[in-house]
Amino acid sequence: MSRYDPKVSEPKWQAAWNGAGCFEVRAELDRPKYYVLEMFPYPSGRIHMGHVRNYTIGDVIARYKRARGFNVLHPMGWDAFGLPAENAAMERGVHPATWTYGNIDAMREQLKSMGLSIDWSRELATCHPSYYRHQQRLFLQFLEAGLVYRKESWVNWDPVDQTVLANEQVIDGCGWRSGAPIERRKLSQWFFRITAFSDELADALDGMDGWPEKVRLMQRKWIGRSEGARVFFEVLGRDERLEVFTTRPDTLFGASFCALSPHHPLTAELAAANPALRDFVAECDRLGTSEETIERAEKQGFDTGLRVRHPFLPDRILPVYVVNFVLYEYGSGAIFGCPAHDQRDLDFARKYGLDVTPVVLPTGQDPATFEVGDTAFVEDGTLINSAFLDGLDVAEGKRASIARLEALGAGKGTVQYRLHDWGVSRQRYWGCPIPVIHCPSCGAVPVPVADLPVALPDEVDFSQPGNPLARHEGWKSVACPGCGGAATRDTDTMDTFVDSSWYFARFCAPQFEEAPLDPAALDYWMPVDQYIGGIEHAILHLLYSRFFMRGLKQFGYSREAEPFAALFTQGMIGHETYRDPDGKWLSPDEVEKDSDGGLSTRDGRPVTLGRVEKMSKSKRNTVDPTTIIGNYGADTARWFMLSDSPPDRDMEWTEAGIEGAWRFVQRLFRIVTGAAPSLPAAGSPLPAAFGAEAFALRRQVHKAIEQVGRDFESFGFNKAVARLYELTNALAGFRAADEGDRWALREACETLARLGAPMIPHLAEELWHRLGRDGLLTDQPWPAFDPALTRDESVTIAVQVNGKLRAKLDLARDLDETSVREAALAEEAVRRHLDGKPPRKVIVVPNRVVNIVA
């Protein structure tokens, strides 16, 4: 018998789908839509296993929903701007555009070989002027709406990439891409006013039940809404007040000092006249801006000599320090320190010998003896030593303190967020140019819409570090659109997160030219019904997209404020790691398994097996999807991806696993094609009667239809795989003897193909064809199950004595309780365990269990 050859079948069916235009869709208002989207890839040049998993999951959903009658939008594009293209230009002298478009061509071919049900007519690349032109238009609309602004600000400067990074792109004080330690610099930057939506972005999370709770929590924390108060302290000898922010106005009576951020304006003013303070600030700067580093660093302060007056106690005078643990970006950049109830303040107070007065008493403690040692008391309790607040709890104390501050004009209740506005200026070439012209007399002037796009110049010089656009005089110099005078373009480009903040909306009408987005198309397709991608984008990309969507709504492009109705985050793919005797990492194809299970290199040196880790170039434990698809075909790769591990969990790629999937693909082909010649003609009428075997097979078939459908709806692909294994096993052991048997066998074979189609689409088409069916299986609706066949008429009931299984009964479904009880008590094993005594109690759970209490 011939083997299934994916090298022949897969291109054949891909061509057939392509020729029939199966996946090219348009808005059809009378049909329900379903928009499936996987996070679009960065065109690095090759797909990796993470992509295979991501796009396989999405494709199963897309194909399943399509069979279920939905008008499915499943597009693909390229997140094509970004630094690697420039690195390639610097290292290899290839133009970023050439490099990027070449990579896109290569990866498109790889993705196509997976047999994905993608509407390729909608393909877009963010680096193409036909895309970024619209992005520039959107930028100007955000600008007009006051949602984009320019300000001087401290930035995280990546000295290796020579660019600015957003706070969230700084990880452990280092650039997220380069890994280089970050420096602080002050630059003029463009910002998206994401904080205009802080409350809304946080509040809307509550209703987003299609998102994992984990991601919603991460976003909520990122936004970091906290309620507190601004408190004004009178500065002695100066005609000004120091404003501090606190989340604990209830602890004001425990204040023993005030502290300024090294970047507070007052610090700068004092430092101008004080070299020692200047040195201290410089030392703080070396810490970087990472909150974690700052938190871990030893608390240090510098007494400015300034003194302030306590707002409630005119006689209480507090010292003002500049400290290394207060962030200028958060709150007002100044705090009051209450050592007894804040750990950082306590560490600081102990170091500098400041007063520690407890003002919150833990429940059950005696105020006369309660003392704070090395650990601040941060929980709820009763306020003491606090005049009019005494006796209140923390929440009441906050309210009362704020009320008094407001009455005295010494403060105000306020809400603070951790979220900052989104700085998007990047000093790079390969990004979307910011469509603004700087004129000496008119200031920052938007590029007129008619002049868009502001296209990137082709001629660029990458021989020096820094931004080639800033050195490109021919491109930079323009006439001011306002006054006509000599002016220069903004030479920064946008953070690539801007590109990915609206691509999903552009997919709705990617060729629409009049405007960035077609409101009618968005109205039909948006929101994305199912978004699928990695957890690493849980905060930034998803939060920026949610912000952008609110802008798009405001500009009338969208009626929806949320882009993604449901989100699924897939797990990572791991692989064993290997090292040679020198400790160097080895790739899986450099390692051989000996007959006794030991590992060695091809030249016979011993190999140390390391633990399973996420596939990465540095550990060399990657497996190339092209090789896998070349050797086994796309269906085998897809099948293994979906088997065994639930898709949200990390999975391990193994040789044995892919071999097992390959064997299944072959087995399924063998069984179905082996049975095909003996089957009744396709579409033969239902026989009048079935034998017991055929009836049992039909039951299993219809149960599988019900279960696999349910599994797909709930992302239980591993369970769907298990059901199809079961069905295949049943089919393999089935011997058809009469016409009814053969009819049931055809039904089983066809069902197997149809249920498997979303996961192994090429093989399913091949089987459908070999079973004598015309047309494409891809165009077939999802099979319906007969509810009469999914309910067994007899059930197995477990009989327990004192909760322990003693017997099993095969009884008619829904048999009356008395009969079930009798049957259970009549069991020999039950009688043995009852030891002749009457049962004390018998619990009968219909169709499931009988528990006899002895």
Place this chain on the structure above:
RNA sequence: GGCCGCGUGGUGAAAUCGGUAGACACAGCAGACUUAAAAUCUGCUUCGCGGUAGCGCGAGUGCCGGUUCGAGUCCGGCCGCGGCCA
């Protein structure tokens, strides 16, 4: 340190509403076919004890306790792993 998630055979896992723990697969073992190997097919495979065997008994879902006729599932405490935040 805080918050969240997860702990089930040799391995990945399943158990949908508190009701037969281990479906399905991988790996392993035994057998059939074959000159042989591969492939394929059949069977076994949670652990312990007893029995020639069918089978019986006991234990068992990280640990300790609780609720319940009945707990992998619910509750409390602990331990371990992972993630996020600090």
